[in-house]
Every structure is written in structure tokens, then in C-alpha cells.
Amino acid sequence: xxxxxxxxxxxxxxDADPFAPEHxxxxxxxxxALRAAGxxxxxxxxxxxxxxxxxxxxxxxxxxxxxxxxAGVGLANFRHETPWRPPSLLLEADPPHHDAPRSxxxxxxxxxxxxxxxEKWQSTAEELVDAVLAEQExxxxxxxxxxxxxxxxVFPDAVGLGPDGRENLLPYGNMAFNAFGPRNDxxxxxxxxxxxxxxxxxxxxxxxxxxENGFGARIWAAADRGDLTHDQAPRVVRSLLTxxxxxxxxxxxxxxxxxATHPEEWQRLRERPELARVAFDExxxxxxxxxxxxxxxxxxxxxxxxxxxxxxxxxxxLGSANRDPDRWDDADRFDLGRDPSGHVGFGMGIHQCVxxxxxxxxxxxxxxxxxxxxxxxxxxxxxxxxLNNTLRSWAFLPVRVRPAR
Amino acid sequence: MVVHxxxxxxxxxxxxxxxxxxxxxxxxxxxxxxLVLARPDDGRLPDWTPGSHIDLVLPDGTSRQYSLxxxxxxxxxxxxxVLREPAGRGGSAYVHDRLAPGDLVGVGGPRxxxxxxxxxxxxxxxxxxxxxxxxxxxxxxxxxxxxWRLLYGGRTRATMAFLDELSAAYGDRVDIVPQDERGLxxxxxxxxxxFPGTKVYCCGPAPLLAAVARSCGDWPAxxxxxxxxxxxxxxxxxxTPFEVELRRSRVTxxxxxxxxxxxxxxxxxxxxxxxxxxxxxxxxxxxVLDGTPDHRDSVLGDHERAAGDCMLPCVSRSxxxxxxxxx
Ligand code: HEM
Numbered sequence: 001x002x003x004x005x006x007x008x009x010x011x012x013x014x015d016a017d018p019f020a021p022e023h024x025x026x027x028x029x030x031x032x033a034l035r036a037a038g039x040x041x042x043x044x045x046x047x048x049x050x051x052x053x054x055x056x057x058x059x060x061x062x063x064x065x066x067x068x069x070x071a072g073v074g075l076a077n078f079r080h081e082t083p084w085r086p087p088s089l090l091l092e093a094d095p096p097h098h099d100a101p102r103s104x105x106x107x108x109x110x111x112x113x114x115x116x117x118x119e120k121w122q123s124t125a126e127e128l129v130d131a132v133l134a135e136q137e138x139x140x141x142x143x144x145x146x147x148x149x150x151x152x153x154v155f156p157d158a159v160g161l162g163p164d165g166r167e168n169l170l171p172y173g174n175m176a177f178n179a180f181g182p183r184n185d186x187x188x189x190x191x192x193x194x195x196x197x198x199x200x201x202x203x204x205x206x207x208x209x210x211x212e213n214g215f216g217a218r219i220w221a222a223a224d225r226g227d228l229t230h231d232q233a234p235r236v237v238r239s240l241l242t243x244x245x246x247x248x249x250x251x252x253x254x255x256x257x258x259x260a261t262h263p264e265e266w267q268r269l270r271e272r273p274e275l276a277r278v279a280f281d282e283x284x285x286x287x288x289x290x291x292x293x294x295x296x297x298x299x300x301x302x303x304x305x306x307x308x309x310x311x312x313x314x315x316x317x318l319g320s321a322n323r324d325p326d327r328w329d330d331a332d333r334f335d336l337g338r339d340p341s342g343h344v345g346f347g348m349g350i351h352q353c354v355x356x357x358x359x360x361x362x363x364x365x366x367x368x369x370x371x372x373x374x375x376x377x378x379x380x381x382x383x384x385x386x387l388n389n390t391l392r393s394w395a396f397l398p399v400r401v402r403p404a405r
Numbered sequence: 406m407v408v409h410x411x412x413x414x415x416x417x418x419x420x421x422x423x424x425x426x427x428x429x430x431x432x433x434x435x436x437x438x439x440l441v442l443a444r445p446d447d448g449r450l451p452d453w454t455p456g457s458h459i460d461l462v463l464p465d466g467t468s469r470q471y472s473l474x475x476x477x478x479x480x481x482x483x484x485x486x487v488l489r490e491p492a493g494r495g496g497s498a499y500v501h502d503r504l505a506p507g508d509l510v511g512v513g514g515p516r517x518x519x520x521x522x523x524x525x526x527x528x529x530x531x532x533x534x535x536x537x538x539x540x541x542x543x544x545x546x547x548x549x550x551x552x553w554r555l556l557y558g559g560r561t562r563a564t565m566a567f568l569d570e571l572s573a574a575y576g577d578r579v580d581i582v583p584q585d586e587r588g589l590x591x592x593x594x595x596x597x598x599x600f601p602g603t604k605v606y607c608c609g610p611a612p613l614l615a616a617v618a619r620s621c622g623d624w625p626a627x628x629x630x631x632x633x634x635x636x637x638x639x640x641x642x643x644x645t646p647f648e649v650e651l652r653r654s655r656v657t658x659x660x661x662x663x664x665x666x667x668x669x670x671x672x673x674x675x676x677x678x679x680x681x682x683x684x685x686x687x688x689x690x691x692x693v694l695d696g697t698p699d700h701r702d703s704v705l706g707d708h709e710r711a712a713g714d715c716m717l718p719c720v721s722r723s724x725x726x727x728x729x730x731x732x
Binding site: 062063064065095096097099100103106107110111112115225226227228229232274275277278281339340341342346348349350352356357 | 449452454455477478479480517520521522523524545548549604625627628653676678679680681686687688690704705706709715
């Protein structure tokens with residue numbers, strides 16, 4: 001790599017707006033320029049320091065003592081700006097406040113707690129795939145019919161939501177993930193629905209609104225046991241509804257897109273369906289459905305020789321770290337043969353995605369069902385992205401499949 | 406500085422543990438020494454929360470659990486306090502008489518079975534060395550502006566660790582009760598009335614816990630949280646190699662004392678996804694078809710451990726000669 005020549009932090013890349021449509025659509029070139037420019041790059045437009053190499057991103061993610069989340073993990077600094085909603089008790093909290101909500105949600109979403117969902121999700125995935133193959137001829141939009149449909153079938157049930165209004169979930173998440181970015185056109189476009197969607201979500205987090213067997217009820221039960229306060233319970237439920245829907249929808253779309261463009265990898269999965277878990281994590285590495293998060297410096301921090309001033313914001317490019325050639329061989333390749341362990345697509349450290357096992361179980365269920373029934377999957381048109389300030393999202397993923405005989 | 410023989414340093418390197426250096430050793434009361442531990446390269450240590458303990462594996466092969474009583478905002482050191490126990494059980498004599506700054510020890514964990522839950526008011530009650538898990542809790546309560554009190558009993562003032570530290574930082578929120586000066590703790594006076602929103606955290610010898618439970622009488626059960634100071638041995642169940650069969654791959658590998666099951670099965674060609682490799686994230690959870698796992702993670706709950714049908718191979722091991730995994 002030519003990246004070893006040290007480009008000063010005043011390089012042209014420092015003028016870039018990572019939230020501009022062209023970079024959201026095609027983040028690769030900007031990521032390459034940021035990694036080449038140095039371990040830390042000052043972005044003048046927002047006066048933030050950017051980390052785009054795996055080494056620095058990982059180090060910042062685990063170092064909660066110096067890189068705090070409590071002042072917001074978006075561009076807004078909660079020390080000076082009022083958050084658009086009461087902050088998350090997990091994502092936007094530091095120790096010690098982060099501890100109790102985290103330990104409760106970790107237990108509710110831990111792999112052993114999910115095992116009772118496994119069979120149900122597998123059969124739901126099989127039914128969905130059968131129905132899609134029966135109804136849809138051989139060409140269809142895999143985003144709507146599979147990537148969005150499957151999580152929206154299984155996840156709200158698992159949380160314990162009632163049947164009404166579930167169509168609000170994706171727009172609410174879209175809004176929340178836009179809100180981590182600057183107040184650009186994407187945020188303005190969401191503005192008219194903020195009050196209505198927030199009210200709907202908040203009402204769903206109340207105990208009476210939740211089925212007694214779901215994750216939500218288990219969060220309330222933890223409050224009854226005194227592991228959380230009753231005031232905290234609805235906001236912990238809200239974390240599931242904000243962070244658990246759009247992420248998996250676009251994560252599954254990333255996996256489907258990866259296979260539709262890599263036929264040889266699809267054959268590998270068909271031969272060894274037990275690769276489904278590794279395949280999903282490799283897709284999360286390769287596409288990084290969550291592209292960025294911010295931190296705030298708790299003190300003047302020295303990052304590879306540059307001082308990041310106390311109280312300033314740091315932008316971590318997870319998507320770039322996951323493609324850093326210093327960390328990954330042939331980083332841009334989607335490859336089921338590699339070990340994606342250590343990617344930062346789910347974060348790292350005390351805030352590492354507490355729902356990652358849920359996401360993996362959804363993906364494993366859907367990919368295994370597809371691999372069993374579909375011999376070939378390929379693009380049959382131009383896929384379309386949906387723009388979001390944080391999520392690498394999809395709008396349309398046209399595929400042609402050949403069902404297995 | 407003591408130079409260890411190779412045999413000695415191999416002994417503390419059982420899998421699932423990291424090797425740390427003793428950075429400082431200090432007498433903090435009669436019969437109590439504190440140890441400050443760090444990575445040889447001063448790198449970050451695994452995160453922990455108040456109430457956590459580590460397994461300390463000594464060069465003589467003994468292993469014991471100790472509560473972390475340092476500052477979690479310092480990611481580079483752990484502090485523990487070790488009481489010299491009757492007959493030097495669990496290596497406490499080794500720690501007191503032989504362990505010196507510069508020596509290497511093995512450390513497993515941290516794990517937490519005594520987490521600090523939110524409350525409007527805390528009553529902390531410590532008996533003797535039971536002060537250790539409560540120290541970081543007290544610090545945290547003080548940080549969050551929550552009303553709290555600490556009642557701390559011991560045999561004599563000289564045997565009670567961290568008195569100066571506590572008095573200097575917290576003044577009269579701490580009530581120090583040496584038995585030879587003030588008699589037994591007046592628990593009824595502290596606990597006779599239940600204020601809603603109050604939680605009691607108590608650590609000490611069994612009779613103290615029983616007395617506290619009596620005094621709390623009709624308090625809601627989950628408002629009293631206790632940890633008994635025990636001398637449980639925390640070494641891996643077996644120190645000798647065992648076999649792991651990967652049923653689907655039709656391969657059997659031998660796991661030696663200084664490799665993890667995860668490393669061994671990967672070398673045998675199995676694809677196991679992992680992330681933290683510290684037994685905290687749960688990513689590498691693997692179904693167990695036969696054999697009894699020696700669980701050393703902080704993810705599985707008690708009944709899942711008892712069921713024994715899954716394990717985290719990054720830190721957990723085997724109780725018997727053979728494990729069969731669904732890999
Ligand atoms: C492919 C799907 C997913 C991706 C890529 C993803 C990504 C992430 C990332 C990168 C973080 C770290 C944030 C930080 O460090 O500031 C995170 C945290 C979090 N995720 Fe996920 N996530 C996914 C699915 C889920 C699901 C299904 C749930 C809920 C069931 C969930 C709930 C959460 C929560 C509550 C946090 C905050 C944890 C904390 O701060 O302690 N996520 N996620």
C-alpha cells in the first residue's frame with residue numbers, strides 16, 4: 001500500500017462530507033482515502049476527528065474510559081444539544097449507568113435464551129421461502145419479500161408486540177439512524193413523522209402493550225426483581241425496537257446481495273449449510289450495515305500522535321475498518337473461506353451489539369432455508385440503495401432464482 | 406525479582422487465563438496484602454463491573470477467587486486483597502510469604518455473580534475481608550449521588566483493610582465497627598425499617614449473612630443481595646489434557662492444558678465464529694453432545710450450566726476425559 005506515506009491531516013479528504021449522498025452510496029473511495037491519509041483525520045466540515053483504520057477504530061471502541069458514549073453516539077453533542085428523544089440507556093450511556101440495563105438485556109438476548117426460538121424461526125423461514133418460490137415466479141425483489149419480510153415476521157413476535165402498527169417499525173428505525181448524522185436532507189425528510197412515530201413506539205414499550213412471553217415482558221420482569229428500575233424498563237424495551245429491526249433487515253439484504261453477486265460462494269453454502277453463521281458475519285464485515293458511530297473524548301486523547309481535544313467528537317468508520325487491507329487479506333472480497341472473527345460490524349467492547357445473537361439466528365434460519373431450496377440466485381436488474389446517515393441500506397434487490405429440484 | 410523456571414510459568418498458563426505481572430504488593434492490614442496486577446506489556450485488561458471476581462492461578466498451581474477492589478476507570482491494572490487463611494489454604498500463604506513484585510500469575514475471568522442493581526439508596530454491610538467487592542460499589546454509589554451508608558465490621562481495627570482510604574474519601578458515611586472496641590454490628594438499628602427503593606449489599610462470613618437476613622425479615626427478597634466470602638477452589642476441574650471429538654467433522658483432537666478448546670478445534674479445521682475470546686460475548690457458543698463441560702464463562706446462567714448441553718469453547722474446558730461437540 002502507498003498508505004505508508006504520511007499525508008498531513010490537512011489533506012483534501014479533510015474537506016469531505018461523509019454524509020453526502022455520493023459517499024453514502026459508494027463509501028469505498030472515501031474510506032480508502034481516509035485510511036491512506038493517516039490513523040486520524042480531521043474533518044473540517046463538522047470539526048470531528050475520523051478514525052478509519054481497523055487498529056484505531058477497534059482501540060477506540062474498546063476504550064470506553066477515554067471515548068464516551070454518554071454524550072451521544074451521533075454527531076450531536078448532548079453536552080450542548082438536547083437529544084431528539086430521551087437518550088438510550090444502553091447505546092448512549094456510560095458506566096456506571098450502562099451496567100444494569102446491559103446486564104439485563106444481555107441475559108434476555110443471550111444465546112441460551114434464544115434456543116427456544118430456533119425451531120420456530122427455522123420453520124417460519126422455510127414457510128416464507130416456500131411461499132415466495134410458489135407465488136413469485138422466479139424473479140422478485142429479495143429486499144421486500146425476504147430481507148424485510150422475515151425479520152418483520154419473527155422479531156416483533158419475539159419482543160411480544162401486538163399485531164397493530166408494525167409498519168411503523170422500519171420508518172422509526174430509519175429516523176433514529178438518520179438522527180446520528182448531521183441535520184441534512186435525510187433528517188429533514190423524517191421530521192414530519194417524528195412525533196407520531198415516537199408516540200407509537202413509546203406506547204408499545206409499556207408493560208400492558210407487551211405479550212407475556214416475549215423479550216419485552218422479560219425486561220419488565222427484571223424490573224420486578226429489582227435488577228432495573230420500573231422507569232428504566234420501557235426505555236430498555238425501546239432499545240430493542242430501535243436497534244433490532246432495520247439493522248437485521250439491511251444485514252440480511254447485505255447477505256442476499258453478497259450471494260446474488262458471488263455464485264461460487266452460494267454453491268459453497270449449498271454444499272455446507274452449516275457455513276450460514278460464518279457467511280452472515282462475513283456479509284456483515286463486507287457490507288457493514290451499521291457504517292459509523294461517534295464517541296466523545298473525555299480528556300485530551302493522543303491518537304497516534306494527534307491530540308483529540310476533550311469534549312470533541314470522534315467519528316469511527318466501522319465499514320472502513322472492516323475493509324482495512326492491513327487487517328484483512330483481500331479485504332474487498334466476500335469470501336466464505338475467511339474467518340471474519342474480529343470484524344467491528346457489531347462494534348466491540350462494552351457496547352458491542354447486545355442483539356448480535358438475535359441477528360445471527362435470524363440470518364442462519366433464512367439462509368439455511370434458502371440454501372436448501374434454491375440452486376442459483378443472481379441479480380436480474382439494478383439493485384437500488386436507500387440512503388440513511390448510518391445504515392448501509394437497501395430499497396430494491398431484484399433477483400432471479402432457480403429452485404432446487 | 407524472581408525468575409521463574411519454564412515449568413513454573415507453564416503452570417499458570419492454563420487456557421482461559423491471561424498471564425499478568427505483580428506490579429505491587431502492600432500490607433493493607435494485619436494478615437491482608439493487596440496485589441496490583443497488570444499485563445506484562447501494560448495493555449488493557451478485560452472490563453469488569455463492581456462485584457466481579459477473578460481466578461488467581463499461582464505458580465504453585467493453586468487457584469482461588471478474589472474480588473476486584475480497584476478502579477475500573479483504570480483499564481490497565483487490577484487490584485485484589487488477600488487474607489492469610491488458616492493453614493494457608495488456597496495459596497494465601499504463598500501470596501503472603503513468597504509472591505513478589507515482578508512475579509507472574511495466571512488470571513481467569515473476570516466474572517460477576519454479585520452485580521450492583523440500581524436503587525435509590527444503598528446499605529452496604531461488610532464483614533472483614535468481605536469489604537473487597539463492596540469497595541468499588543461504594544465508589545460507584547458515591548459517583549452517582551445516590552444516598553448510601555457502609556457498615557464495616559471486623560475483629561480489631563488493625564485487621565480491617567482500607568480504613569484510611571474509606572475514611573478519607575467518604576467520612577462519616579462509613580461506620581467502622583471493630584468488635585473489640587464496639588462489639589457486634591447493630592444490624593437491627595440499621596435494618597429495622599425498610600425504606601422502599603433501598604437495597605442492601607452484604608459480603609462477609611456466613612454468620613454475618615445469616616444475621617443480616619434475619620434483620621431484614623420481611624423486606625422484599627430481591628432487596629437483599631449477598632455474597633459469602635468462601636474459600637472455593639477455582640482451578641479448572643482438570644489440569645491434564647482431554648479429548649474433544651468433533652462429531653460432524655469426524656475428527657478428534659487432544660486439548661492440552663495450555664490451549665483453549667477453541668484453538669484446538671480450529672486447528673482441527675472446524676469453523677467456529679468467535680469475537681471477544683474472553684467468555685463474555687457468547688459468539689462461540691457450541692452444542693455439546695456428550696461429556697461434561699467445565700464452564701468458565703460469564704454468559705451462561707446456572708440452569709444452562711447444569712444442563713451442560715452447550716459451552717463457550719474460548720474459555721470453558723472439560724471435566725472428564727472426553728467431550729463431544731456438534732461441529
Ligand atoms: C446485522 C444486525 C445488527 C448490526 C450490524 C448491529 C450493529 C450494532 C453496533 C455496531 C453496535 C455498537 C454501537 C456502539 O458501539 O456504539 C450495536 C449495539 C446495539 N445493538 Fe445492534 N446490530 C444489529 C442487530 C441488533 C439486534 C437484532 C438488536 C436487538 C435485538 C440490537 C440491539 C442493540 C443494542 C441494544 C445495542 C446497544 C448496546 C450497548 O450500548 O450496550 N442490534 N449494534
